[in-house]
Amino acid sequence: MSSPSPGARRLNGLHRISSAVIGLVLWGFGLLGLTDNLDFFSTTGQPLLGMTTNNLLSAISLVFGTVLIAAAIRGGRLASTVSVTVGALFLLSGVVNAILVNTPFNPLAFRMPNVIFSLVVALVLLTLGAYGRFSGRLPDDNPYAGRQRHVTDADGSEDRDQRLPGTPEDVEAARTLAETERLVAEGGGTAEQRRMLAEVDAIRDSGERRDAWRRLTERGGSRT
Secondary structure, rough: OOOHHHHHHHHHHHHHHHHHHHHHHHHHHHHHHHHOOOOOOOOOOEEEEEEOOHHHHHHHHHHHHHHHHHHHHOHHHHHHHHHHHHHHHHHOOOOOOOOOOOOOOOOOOOHHHHHHHHHHHHHHHHHHHOOOOOOOOOOOOOOOOOOOOOOEOOOEEEEHHHHHHOOHHHHHHHHHHHHHHHHHHOOOOOOOOHHHHHHHHHOHHHHHHHHHHHHHEEEHHHHH
């Protein structure tokens, strides 16, 4: 089994770190609230770190903090999925509780600073959790490109292979193609590499382009 590409490792690290940091922040807020012996269902709450809280909100913060930290430890696709899900829940909480502020129906003792905090957390989790995952055309080495997607090229034909390379040979071909493109773009590369790139540049379909590059490199290696 081939090892993850550097891009995949960086993306995984971003999702894990962002999930862990927000989880730790929520854990800290929840622990401080619980140690203050607050009322569980108070609608007014007590001041804490510029916001207000009660034991119910503190307990919920601990639960979500634990979920985010656990997802960060697990890593991979789970960290991204959990971040986006929790972010959506915090966004919903911010909107709903903004309506309930200063009413008797305020079980989490929210005030406007709580609403702002909830929306900020939602923005961070949604942005970083979705980063590199939800895109129209993901690169070949992106870990979230692993499902076949029907994409139409500019000429109207279907791009048959917008997905993560399925074999070690495909992965290696995608990697060497990207490295050669970068090298030539920076003004380097050999005449043979530039000639090979010129051949595959005319191919729009990414899968066919990768296959053509693999054939060219295999042909070049067989001549050495």
